[in-house]
Each structure stands twice: as C-alpha cells, then as structure tokens.
Amino acid sequence: MTSVFDHPWLGGLFRDDDIAAIWSGDAQLSHMRAFEAALAKALEACGKVPAGQGELAAHAIDITMIDMNALAQGTTRDGVPVPNFVKQLRAAAGDAAAAVHTGATSQDVMDTALALTLRKTSDLLTGRLTALHDALSELKRTQGSHDMMGRTRMQAAMPIKTAHRIDAWLRPINGHIQALSTLRPQVECLQLGGAVGDGAAFAGQRDDVATHMAHSLDLTDANNWHTDRTAIADYANRLSLISGTLGKFGQDIALMAQQGIDEVRLSGGGGSSAMPHKSNPVLAELLVTLARYNATQISGMHHALVHEQERSGAAWALEWMILPNITAATARGLSAANELCEKIEDIGCRES
Amino acid sequence: MTSVFDHPWLGGLFRDDDIAAIWSGDAQLSHMRAFEAALAKALEACGKVPAGQGELAAHAIDITMIDMNALAQGTTRDGVPVPNFVKQLRAAAGDAAAAVHTGATSQDVMDTALALTLRKTSDLLTGRLTALHDALSELKRTQGSHDMMGRTRMQAAMPIKTAHRIDAWLRPINGHIQALSTLRPQVECLQLGGAVGDGAAFAGQRDDVATHMAHSLDLTDANNWHTDRTAIADYANRLSLISGTLGKFGQDIALMAQQGIDEVRLSGGGGSSAMPHKSNPVLAELLVTLARYNATQISGMHHALVHEQERSGAAWALEWMILPNITAATARGLSAANELCEKIEDIGCRES
Amino acid sequence: MTSVFDHPWLGGLFRDDDIAAIWSGDAQLSHMRAFEAALAKALEACGKVPAGQGELAAHAIDITMIDMNALAQGTTRDGVPVPNFVKQLRAAAGDAAAAVHTGATSQDVMDTALALTLRKTSDLLTGRLTALHDALSELKRTQGSHDMMGRTRMQAAMPIKTAHRIDAWLRPINGHIQALSTLRPQVECLQLGGAVGDGAAFAGQRDDVATHMAHSLDLTDANNWHTDRTAIADYANRLSLISGTLGKFGQDIALMAQQGIDEVRLSGGGGSSAMPHKSNPVLAELLVTLARYNATQISGMHHALVHEQERSGAAWALEWMILPNITAATARGLSAANELCEKIEDIGCRES
Amino acid sequence: MTSVFDHPWLGGLFRDDDIAAIWSGDAQLSHMRAFEAALAKALEACGKVPAGQGELAAHAIDITMIDMNALAQGTTRDGVPVPNFVKQLRAAAGDAAAAVHTGATSQDVMDTALALTLRKTSDLLTGRLTALHDALSELKRTQGSHDMMGRTRMQAAMPIKTAHRIDAWLRPINGHIQALSTLRPQVECLQLGGAVGDGAAFAGQRDDVATHMAHSLDLTDANNWHTDRTAIADYANRLSLISGTLGKFGQDIALMAQQGIDEVRLSGGGGSSAMPHKSNPVLAELLVTLARYNATQISGMHHALVHEQERSGAAWALEWMILPNITAATARGLSAANELCEKIEDIGCRES
Numbered sequence A, B, C, D: 001m002t003s004v005f006d007h008p009w010l011g012g013l014f015r016d017d018d019i020a021a022i023w024s025g026d027a028q029l030s031h032m033r034a035f036e037a038a039l040a041k042a043l044e045a046c047g048k049v050p051a052g053q054g055e056l057a058a059h060a061i062d063i064t065m066i067d068m069n070a071l072a073q074g075t076t077r078d079g080v081p082v083p084n085f086v087k088q089l090r091a092a093a094g095d096a097a098a099a100v101h102t103g104a105t106s107q108d109v110m111d112t113a114l115a116l117t118l119r120k121t122s123d124l125l126t127g128r129l130t131a132l133h134d135a136l137s138e139l140k141r142t143q144g145s146h147d148m149m150g151r152t153r154m155q156a157a158m159p160i161k162t163a164h165r166i167d168a169w170l171r172p173i174n175g176h177i178q179a180l181s182t183l184r185p186q187v188e189c190l191q192l193g194g195a196v197g198d199g200a201a202f203a204g205q206r207d208d209v210a211t212h213m214a215h216s217l218d219l220t221d222a223n224n225w226h227t228d229r230t231a232i233a234d235y236a237n238r239l240s241l242i243s244g245t246l247g248k249f250g251q252d253i254a255l256m257a258q259q260g261i262d263e264v265r266l267s268g269g270g271g272s273s274a275m276p277h278k279s280n281p282v283l284a285e286l287l288v289t290l291a292r293y294n295a296t297q298i299s300g301m302h303h304a305l306v307h308e309q310e311r312s313g314a315a316w317a318l319e320w321m322i323l324p325n326i327t328a329a330t331a332r333g334l335s336a337a338n339e340l341c342e343k344i345e346d347i348g349c350r351e352s
Helices: A017-022 A025-045 A053-063 A068-078 A082-099 A106-143 A162-187 A206-217 A230-256 A282-303 A313-343 B017-022 B025-045 B053-063 B068-078 B082-099 B106-143 B162-187 B206-217 B230-256 B282-303 B313-343 C017-022 C025-045 C053-063 C068-078 C082-099 C106-143 C162-170 C173-187 C206-217 C230-256 C282-303 C313-343 D017-022 D025-045 D053-063 D068-078 D082-099 D106-143 D162-187 D206-217 D230-256 D282-303 D313-343
Strands: A147-152 A155-161 A264-266 A344-347 B147-152 B155-161 B264-266 B344-347 C147-152 C155-161 C264-266 C344-347 D147-152 D155-161 D264-266 D344-347
Touching (some): A025 A082, A053 A082, A106 A162, A106 A344, A147 A162, A230 A264, A230 B313, A230 C173, A282 A313, A282 B282, A282 C230, A282 C282, B017 B313, B025 B106, B068 B082, B106 B230, B106 B313, B106 B344, B147 B162, B155 B162, B162 B230, B230 B282, B230 B313, B230 D162, B230 D230, B282 D282, B313 B344, C017 C313, C025 C053, C025 C082, C025 C106, C106 C162, C106 C173, C106 C313, C106 C344, C173 C230, C230 C282, C230 C313, C282 C313, C282 D282, C313 C344, C313 D230, C313 D282, D017 D313, D106 D313, D282 D313, D313 D344
Antiparallel strands (some): A147 A155, A264 A344, B147 B155, B264 B344, C147 C155, C264 C344, D147 D155
C-alpha cells in the first residue's frame, strides 16, 4: 500500500477511478484472455489446429476462473504471469489445449494486452483533453476581456488581457489531442512473434495468424515491436507533455492566487489544520506535482529503450513499474484541471 | 491498481510484505495517532492544557475509530488528511478537545509520522544488508577460490579468482550499513513548528513541548525540517545507492549465466511460456530493473528540495508520490538479492 | 572545459564537428542577427519605420562587429545577451536605430535563433539516420542469412537468422526520420510576441510583421510559443528516442562481441593500456552511454515545461543547459553508429 | 561549443572560472602525470624496477610535452586517453620506460586523477559554503528582526520574522560542509588495481606500491573502487543537495521580489531588451535553474552504478559526461548565491 494512487486517504487526492478501472487486474486479465482467445480462433482459421478446437479453446479461455494465487506464485518464479496463466488455460481447455498459446510467447500476451489497455487510456485522456479545451475556451469567452498584469521572470512587465494568459494554457491542448490520435495506431498494435520474435513457430503462417488476430482484436499488426519500444516511450512522452501543460496552468493559478497578487478567486480551496481561514489552491499545486512526477518518470521509459537481444527482462519490467503510474498521473491531472476550471470564479480584474 | 508493488500477479515479483506492512495505511495512521497523543501529553506536561486533559485526549486519540471515507474526502478537499483527522479526534476527545493538535499543523503530523515509518524501514533494510553481507561472505568462503575470467568493457581480460568478483559485490555493503546508521538520527526527527514552522502558537514553549514529545516518541528534536528536505532526499539517495549495488550484482550474475559464458549455475530459474527448457535469471534481472527504477526516482526527490516559502504543497506531495516506492524497491531488491545468493549453486569453475 | 563534447582529449570520443559547428557561438550569433535584420526589414515593409530605415538597419545588423566581452558581461547582468546585443546593434545602426528590435523582446530573438539552429540540426540528423538505414540494410543484405542464437532474458532461446536481429535495429529508423520530418514545422517557428508575448507593441500589426519575417526567415509563424515549450520538449524526446534505438544496437553488439558468444567480429577495436591484445567495442559502448545520457537529460526538458506566467527565466535557462547537449549526444551517436556499421566484418556464423 | 559553462556569452551567466580551472584539461593532465610519476617512484621504492629508474621516469613524466592531437586521436580509437598517454610517456622515459605505468591500467590513472580533481573541488565548495553561511548569518543579524508574511501553499499564513525565513536557508549549510568533509576521504582515494583490478601484475606487492603512492599523492588507499562507484555517486548527490538548498533560496527570493509581495529589494537586477524599467532577479532564477539541472543529472550518476564486471566502458563514460557538469553547476550556484546575498538591500519590512 505504498502508492498514492491507491492509498486509503492520499488516494482521495491522487486516485482517479476511471484510470484505475482501466488498469485494474481484472481489466488486464480480460485483455490477456482476449489475446489467447483471438489466437485460438486464428489458429483454427488458419488450419493450425483441427476445426472446432479453436472455438472450443476460446470458450474455455473466456470463462475459466483463474486462480490468482497460482498466477502470482507463477510470476514470482517465472518473472511473468504467462506460463502459469497458460497452464491454467490449457487445463481448462482439455482436448483443445493445443489451441492455447501455441506459437506465442509471454511477451506476445502481455504487450498485446497492454495495447488494449492503452486504447482505453487514450479514449479517456482524449475525452478529458477535449473537455479541458472547452472549459478553458469558455473561461476565455466569459472572462478573457479582464485586465491583469503580464509577468516575466516573476516581475510585473506590461498589462495584458486575461485572454492572453488563458491562450497560453489553451495553446498546446489541441496539439495533444492530435498527437494522441497520431500515436494510437503506433501503440494499439498486436504483438505476435513467438519465442524469439521471428514467428518461426507458426511455420510460415505467422502473418496469416496475425492478420486474423489483429482483425478480431481491432489492432494493427505492426509486425513485431517486442524489442522496439519507441512507440511506448513516445506515448509516455506525450502523456508527460500533457502533464507539463497542466503543470504550467497549475503554477500560474497558484501564483495568481497569492495575496498581494489576487488575480484569481477560487471556490472551495483546501483548509488547513492550523489556519481555518486559509483557502489553499490544492488542485493547482497538484498539477505542478503531477507534472514534476511525470517529468521524472519519463526518464525511466527512455532507459527502457536499451532493450537488449530478443527480450530484456530487465528493461521490459522497468516499463511495468513506470508506465501505469504515468497514465494514472496524467489522467488525474486532467480531471484535476477540469475541476480547477470549475472552481475559477474570477480571473483578472473586472473593472480597470 | 496501477502499482507493481500491489498488483494481483506482478506483485508476486515486486511485492515485499514486510515493507508493505511498514507503509500500510494502518501503520501510517498509528504513527499519526502517536504524534497527536504525544502532543496532547506534552501540552499537559508543559501546562498548556489543564491537568488530566492531555491524558484524556491521548486516550481518545489512541482508541477512536477513524472514518476512513471521511479522511479520504477530507484529503480530496484539503490536500492533506490532517484537518479531517483532527476534526475526528477532537470530536472523540470531547471536553479534552483543546489538547488535540493545539499549536501544531498538518506537516508536523505527517512528517513526524514519516520519521517513525523511516525508523522501521531502516531497521528492515539494515537487517537485510547484514544478511546479504553474510551470504556473500559465505559464498566467497566456499567458492571464492574458483577460477573465472575477468572481463572489462565486455571483453575477456585476465583470469581472476571468483573471490575478486564477489569482493566487488561485497565492498559497498558495510558502507551502506554504516551510512544508514549515520542517516537515521537525521531523519528520525520530530517535526513541530505549527502553522508557519516558527512554533509561535506555543507561546515560547515550543522547545519544551518538543523535548517532551521527542522523548516519548524516541525521536530527535531537529528543530524544524519542514522546509529543509535535505535529510529526506539524502535518505532516498542512500536507498538508491543500495539498489545500485544490487543492480551491479544482478547484472553480473545475468551476464555470467549466459550460455557460452557459463560462469554461474542457478537453481530454480524462471520458466518460459514458449520454451519450457529455459531457466531465466529472473531475480538477477529484477535487481537491474529495481536499480534503474530507483536511479530514475531519485531525481524527483532532488526536485522536491525546491520547497518554497514556509510550506510547498507541490514539492511536499512529490515526496509522497516517490519516496514510498523507493523504499519498496529497495526492500524488494534486498530480499531478491538474498534469495539470489541462495540460488547460486556454482560460481566460477571448480577445476582449472 | 568541463564538457566531454569540447574536452581536449575526451572530445576525441564524444565530439562531433558538424553538430559543434551548428551550435557554435558564431552560428548562433548569425541567427540572432538574422532575426533582427528580418525584423528591421519587416518593420519597414509594414510602415512601422520610415522607408529605407529597415534596410539600413538590417545592413548594419549584418556587418557590425559584436564585442563579445560586452555581450558576455551583459549576459552576466541581464541573464540574457539580448539587451547588450541590441545596444550594440542600435549604436551601429545610427539614425536607423529605431528599426532595431522595436516591438520585440529577448525571447523573440533567442527562440527564433534556436528555431534556425534546430533546422540545421534536423538536416544533419536526418542525413545520418538515412545513412544508418542504408548501412544496416546493406548489412542485412550481405550477412542477414547467417545463423546465430536468439537470446531472451540473457539466455540462449532459439536459433535465428542474423537478419532478424538486424531488423530490430532497423525497425525504428524510418519512424525516426518520419517523426523528425513531422516535428520540423512545429519547431522551425518564428517567435514574435514582444515584452509579454501579446505583440501589443506592434499596435495591431504584429501578424503583418510576423508574416513578413516568417517568409524571409523561411519559418512558420506559430503565433507565440514563448511559454508553450511542448514542441521543444517533444523534439528533445525524439532525439532521445533515436539515442535509445542506437543504445540497443550498441548493447547488442557489445554482448555479441563477448568471447564465448563471438557473434560479431569488429575491425579496429580500442586498445588497453594494460592488455595490448584486447580489442574493445568502444563505439558500441559509446552508444549505450549516449542513450543513457539522453534518457537522463530528457527529464530536465520536461521539467522546463512548467514555464510560469509570460516568461520563466528559470525554466527557459534550463533548456539552454540541456537541449544543446542532447543534440550533441544524438549527433555523435549517429556518427558512431555509422562508423560501427563499417567496422562490422562478420556478424552471425557463416556456416552452420 | 554546446555547453553553457563555456559558451561565449551564456558563459557570462553560467561560467565559474575557479571550477573551470580545476577541471581544465591542463589540470587533469597534471593529475594523470602525478599518478604515473608516483607509480614510477613507488615501483622503484618497492624494488620493482632498478634503482634510479623510477626517479628517471618520474622526471620524464613531469616534463615531457604531451602531443594533444595524438592524445585525442588515441581516445577516439581506445575510448580512453591512457594507452596513447602511456605511449608518449614511455617514449620520453627512454631507458626508464619499464617504470612507466607498469602494473597499472587506464582506469587507475583516470580515477586517481579524478580523486585529485575532487579534492580541489571540495576545497572550493567548502570555502563557498562557509562564505554563504557567513553571509546569511550576517543578513539574519542585520535584518532578521523585520516582519514579513509567512506563506504556506503559496498563501499568506501567519506573520513571521525575517529571521525565520533566513533560518530555513541557513539550516542545511553546516550539514553540507560536514557531509562534504565526511565524504572527502571516501573519494580522495587512490585507485590501483591493474588490468582487472586485482593487482595481480604487481605480483603480491600491490599493497606496498599502493601505500607508497597513496602517501606521495596524499590520498587514501581504498583498495579498489574501480567498479564500486558508490562514493562518486554519493558525492554527486551531496552536490545536488547543495544545489537544492540554493534552489529553495533562489525560489524564495524570486517570489519575494514580486510586485505586490515586495518583501525583498535587490540591487542591480537584470535589464530587459523590451522593458528598460524592469529589474529581474536573475541570480535568484539561476539558482532554481541550477537546482533543477543537478536534480536531473543525479539520476545519471545512479544509473552509472550498474557497472558490470571488472570495468564497464559504458557506465564509466556516463560519469565523465555528467559529473564535471554537476560540479560546475554547484560551484556556480554557490558563487551566485553569495553574490545574491550581497545584492539584498532590504528584506522584510523595517517598520510594522
């Protein structure tokens, strides 16, 4: 219970239920099942297993209860859950066991499951970016004509309209939406390569099997990204860029909320245990925290690019440690930014 | 459920129950209670509240059930759990409410609770470092006379004794134990400063109250580290240095386990879903992963040093996001390193 | 003389003359002159200064000798070189001084100069990426049919063709070329906003002036990226992704070059002062170093996204410290990777 | 010319001549000579070379002109300068060539030279820390009784005395001085291990030779830190902690200098090219920049702890890229902080 995202009370600040559901064990397990079921059916469709065996296996894959303790113990031993997962599925599939996982390897299952998780993640983030764009645009429409002081290097510089400051917050958002859209097909990709990634176990039919699977999972067949983590790191980069945008917004609001500056009035600020009169810009500070958190994490995703040979257990596991938290921080940042927009009662000076 | 440390199956690899217990919500809450109870008693001892009130309040603080939902909701609103926590405690204390939290602020509670958590963390890590030192020393004793090839820049250089390689793993460990011991009094410190850290609300008796509290909590009164996060960052640094030591050990073992090099034989390696014959050096790779994870995280702790004014919500919360995970990665690294030592059946070449 | 890129002997390993020339003081100064000259002409074209004054000023801007000591002293005082630079230019322009820098601010000059520098940087990197793609393709053509062992988690897994390993190195390269091409118009942008970025000093003609300048400098008028550093950070991200690709290549080569593995033969490896017989895979290791260097630096560029108000001296200067070194590491990585391809005499096993 | 520390005009802000001299090529070369000369004499003293040969070689080592082009070319080829350096020294030593570098390896030379450089670095930093402690103490003495507003979470909280804010800046400084002092013997260490670090080439006399060398170089014989980089990373950590302390100071000053807050008056602020009336807190912002720079770099030093086998070319070279810049940023931070203290004319409010 060390993560703020699941902490019994700090979770009140950091947790985002939507992203937590997307990355839950249940959701990830369902994606792993989806991979194996799609493979079983594809094996049948390509004549790699007798007619009916693929469907039979897929059904078993869909419905069998997974022994989670055994799965965790298997992960302790193997470093990945898939060997035990497959063992459980094969036992459930009975006579159709040969249609389970044949030709595939652990990374195929986990990377494809990740691709399915990132699809839902992108849906969530895109919706929130759009909402934030709308909220800031509305703020600009209603309060953009107010006057305020433009500040550079922490010093009063020249008067500006509030719209100019808001434009700075708005400017990158459509770019983020567009960039996410461009990145999606690069990460929403089937991974299918087998033991060393060359698909040799499919005896020349790897592409047929993959095409079938990609179609049923609605993924692209990117023919093998198991050691090329560029797209995953680039995706993490975009999420951290989004957090950076939000961090600037939060920092600006926190500075505007200072007594003596008084350029924003927020409803419902946070209370203090020592000073009941205070109204702290909690969400604004949170945006700064999350920006610096993701700016820290992105480094780890780039180190994971040094993914040696046909599979690096060390580099791959580093992604598992870091990427989910980047998505959680980004999603929470966006929900917090949208909440913060709602709390802005006045920005700039009405009369001047 | 985004953290590997609590993940339903990845937790099998990453989770360490001992460190998880130390950082559990329950344990943290008990430390927060300990702070408030010690304060209540100190207020009484220093004549800040009527005789009996401090004891009465302390008793209520110890036994009252905390409404965790309310605590989480309070954290959502206030950015910290303490205002709601104090509200619940004061309600429980009834007539003795004036002895609850008087003169203190949120950061006093949370930082002092952190100090108590780090004490247990240091106990755990020190024990494991000692065990690792013993295990490696024993390995050196039993297998140090074997021959192997010394390698520099990934190239065979000159033959060495296995003891020489093991010495490289051993070398930093006593230093880590010593450094942790030196760091302990710097982080096992009471924080007591009140609203802005100057103890003004204690009306000249801040030091008396603090001395009393420090004694009952067995902490040092470091007179105010609320904005000076040097010791906390230095502590995180030491933990990441430990992980780095373990990462070198793991990287060396993984390289020695390569077919063609064959300088180590491990029992019970991890299986593969595609290649049942394989025996993967899972724990060795895990040590590399954890080293690179902590090497990434340490940066965030240093950014949190820029802790502006009398309290930075943004910088402080960045610590909450990062430090617990550093401790979890370090503790797991040490348990994994100790397990790995047990798995080493042969190292170097017996006959040569 | 602390930087490896300019070090009297370490520069032999790290320095790349082409990127050093692009980022030289002379080249940067010429870009700053280009901005001011383009502005002077645009001011004239838009009727902001009397006819002839713009041309006159531009001519003075182009030819006047800049006192570099004064420029450095001005930077010491002002934190940016532009106030002193403008002072020198205005003195040189004499009667046309009013056409120098009018309406602009320091960041306009420096960011636009940066855009011009990044154009040349992208040209260089793109050419080298193309060369690397060709070299690896040729290697695959000539040696791809050789046999070697596929390795996962540092363990022998299944035999592969050398082409499969080379494909992993090749896979991201076209994507990098394409991504750089997409990023170019996002960073090759004029910055023109004046004191607080709203172009107020141009009295309604900011867009006219900018359009004129953008045309003459062959840049896009992105209407104000002075506080939105997304594109710059994204550019740095792409460069670090490139380094990551090269790091995997280098790590694989270093592992293949191990005695006992012997899957690659390199010409002209590095010598040792103690072991003249050794042939160290210096360039392969360098690629790993540069990948981890950029993976470290990228974090700083993301922290610089928290660029408060209308100009953050602190965040902006962080870019100055980090971005040039990222470009230097990336350019050197690419030249080293191309050299390494030339040194590969044999890869995999000819007969098997 | 990509580094701000040597940049023709940005150097005006970032360059520190004292630290630049300590890390200059000339100074580093003299340390490399010192190692080789000490070794030559030690070899003679221990009877490893005929009487007189060590002195003869040492003299040649001291006075021979080094061909810097050849040294750089050697580094290009070998990845380290030492093979070529030794070749030049041996040629110069003539008949005493056998007393040059015998038993040692490249890393012995470079790491020992680094230890000598860090000694001078620590001297410089310690002096500046002491000066800063004095300056802040004096500031507290003269202006500590002024009133100002204590601020938490960017909000006015409770009034404080200026002394309380200054105490927060002062608090960590003596700790830094003490910690540096403790760290010095851990990094001011001879490295002598030969090809693979076990001193085998000294045929049982490694410790005798090392003791002799350590004495003449005034270093500790730490018996082999070639692969244990803990102390180097810990040293870098301390420097970044120092920068973090300075970053908090700078951030506070920049916030205090805001119009509307007006809690500090600085002399000689930086000018603006667009707004001659402005007085920017350039040095305060620089402290924040340098803190975030070092907070970024420290991560790379921790990654370099994964130093595989008996010498990692990749991990070692990463230190070369990062550590010198950390020292440069720290030294400049301290000089800037001391300058900033001098510029503080008023802090807090005299009358209230």
